[in-house]
Amino acid sequence: ILNVEQSPQSLHVQEGDSTNFTCSFPSSNFYALHWYRWETAKSPEALFVMTLNGDEKKKGRISATLNTKEGYSYLYIKGSQPEDSATYLCAFYRIGGGADGLTFGKGTHLIIQP
């Protein structure tokens, strides 16, 4: 079982503040890195699919960067809003993994305080 680590495990942020958290993964056999947002009582939904070293993706106030050589990705949220409260999951795809080439991190649970 591959080691995909997310930190911190949970995070309380004041509304309006910006924040970021990390996903660490093996730097070898990299294929893709995904970020998902999982709101309570809903399905996890894809935020970003990242495949190239140096990739930067942005969706509104949320952005992500990728460093495949050192094995990490950052997710940034600018000007946090209450609707950003969710668990953020990263998922690492490895080369040659086939249908099961995927390992999830345990998630970062983000709570935005009004």
Next chain:
Amino acid sequence: DVKVTQSSRYLVKRTGEKVFLECVQDMDHENMFWYRQDPGLGLRLIYFSYDVKMKEKGDIPEGYSVSREKKERFSLILESASTNQTSMYLCASRGPTGNTIYFGEGSWLTVV
């Protein structure tokens, strides 16, 4: 709008009962997955299927089996439910490797 549907959202079953959790996707995806989510443990893969009638064990297959008779449907079976199988079960589907995964809303199972 793409959809993965888990028919049972909340179930309470007795120890020893046989339990079926059904999942249907409407995206013509080859790959389908069953995970369980437990506090502090993250998403753990139980079984996956890459084609009709094909299945592979994931990280925690013990106590579970699966069935994929049609491309759109992937069922998780607990042959004899036990209390340690109380959990939230999440179904997912995906197209080719590396593509976005689409999840159902989860099935909360309590075994008493």
